[in-house]
Amino acid sequence: MHSILSTRTARGLLAASTLALLPQATLSIAILVHAARLTGSVAAAGLVSGAYAAALGLAGPAIGRIADRRGQTGVLVVSTATATALLVTIALLPAGTGVAVLAILAAGVGVATPPVAACMRAALPGALADAGDLRTAIALQATLAELAWITGPPVTLGVAAAVSTRAAILTAAAGILAGTAAFARQPASRSWRPLSGERRRRGGAMRAPGMRTLVAVLLAVGIVFGAVEVGIATGQGGAAGPLLGLWGAGSLVGGAAATRFGGGARTTSGLAGVLAVLALGHLALALVSGSTVGLGLVLLTAGAAIAPTYATVYAMVDDVAPAGAVTEASAWLATAVAVGAALGSAAGGAVIGNAGPVAAFGLAGLAGGLAVAVAIARGDTLVACSAQTPPPRSPTPSVSAPALG
Numbered sequence: 001m002h003s004i005l006s007t008r009t010a011r012g013l014l015a016a017s018t019l020a021l022l023p024q025a026t027l028s029i030a031i032l033v034h035a036a037r038l039t040g041s042v043a044a045a046g047l048v049s050g051a052y053a054a055a056l057g058l059a060g061p062a063i064g065r066i067a068d069r070r071g072q073t074g075v076l077v078v079s080t081a082t083a084t085a086l087l088v089t090i091a092l093l094p095a096g097t098g099v100a101v102l103a104i105l106a107a108g109v110g111v112a113t114p115p116v117a118a119c120m121r122a123a124l125p126g127a128l129a130d131a132g133d134l135r136t137a138i139a140l141q142a143t144l145a146e147l148a149w150i151t152g153p154p155v156t157l158g159v160a161a162a163v164s165t166r167a168a169i170l171t172a173a174a175g176i177l178a179g180t181a182a183f184a185r186q187p188a189s190r191s192w193r194p195l196s197g198e199r200r201r202r203g204g205a206m207r208a209p210g211m212r213t214l215v216a217v218l219l220a221v222g223i224v225f226g227a228v229e230v231g232i233a234t235g236q237g238g239a240a241g242p243l244l245g246l247w248g249a250g251s252l253v254g255g256a257a258a259t260r261f262g263g264g265a266r267t268t269s270g271l272a273g274v275l276a277v278l279a280l281g282h283l284a285l286a287l288v289s290g291s292t293v294g295l296g297l298v299l300l301t302a303g304a305a306i307a308p309t310y311a312t313v314y315a316m317v318d319d320v321a322p323a324g325a326v327t328e329a330s331a332w333l334a335t336a337v338a339v340g341a342a343l344g345s346a347a348g349g350a351v352i353g354n355a356g357p358v359a360a361f362g363l364a365g366l367a368g369g370l371a372v373a374v375a376i377a378r379g380d381t382l383v384a385c386s387a388q389t390p391p392p393r394s395p396t397p398s399v400s401a402p403a404l405g
Helices: 008-039 042-070 072-092 099-112 116-127 131-162 165-184 209-235 237-260 268-288 292-303 306-315 326-355 357-377 379-384
Strands: none
Touching: 008 042, 008 072, 008 099, 008 116, 008 131, 008 165, 042 072, 042 099, 042 116, 042 326, 072 099, 072 116, 072 165, 116 131, 116 165, 116 326, 131 165, 131 237, 131 306, 209 237, 209 268, 209 292, 209 306, 209 326, 209 357, 209 379, 237 292, 237 306, 268 292, 268 306, 268 357, 268 379, 306 326, 326 357, 357 379
16 A cells, blocks of 8 residues: 555545545535425425435446547546536525425536546546556545545535535535535546547447446445445444444444455456355344444444445456446446335335334345345356456556655
């Protein structure tokens, strides 16, 4: 890890991406609480927040494909300007604004949210002085991203409570503008270019069998997350927030460990093993569902598999994605998690209505088992592509220059 942090370009890229992802982590909850204030209905606010999440997931791969073809800077500038303008518009709306208007604007924010995470993944190989550090760098980035997702929502709720929900939205808008600008200014992002001479074929990143495998795996992983979140949120009352915080803290610890030991798993069997730990850890929540302390301990332990899972999957992208499609491929993985989480929340809510929160944890374990099964059954699609696509690197040699001094 020292060689990564001693490289100025890599250090700057990692720091700027974390800064840029922090306000993105606040958008869903900021839109939710502000819509609730404007409409006076939590149910209506849920629809507005759902419109944002759906648009974010559906538009991500298309925006990623544009970045793969046109470069990152233009996409980041246009998306940042659009998202910022839409967020300011939402913040200035008066009380009583219709749900349809709010949902349309929120969906616009989802479409325009800058694809920082996907651009980061594409630019990262070119920022490293040693290509062998890529897995460790991906694990480090996953850990830093987890820190952003842990920190962001409480900050948003704090601003909303101390000042106003309008202030929370405006704070998110300012963060999007400043954070993405900082990322777009990084040499690794500015100098990143699509692979020249690459023949474009239909189907994009998803034409690769290995990509379909990774997307299916993360779809199931997303169901795990959605089911656990709704199980904790509906069954633990005021303890839900701290419990979910412990869950995120566990992921942070797991990511730090993965970074320390060279990144996530390196083989298909290793991926299946990490997924098995993820599945069993979250299934164990069903055994302690009656104890808040027990849930906290198990969430902390089970969460430790989250960041290593991400690190393992994202490290496989270079091997399985078609050449020149890494940004789109990374966006597809994010979409898979988002869609899976929405499915897990919906299915978890349904089973909770019939059998209580413990059923949601059982659903999470089942979905985790499905992820393991997919990784094993389709493991050959990950191995077969491993030597076909070299990691895309920036054509600018100075990008990977070590820091001076």
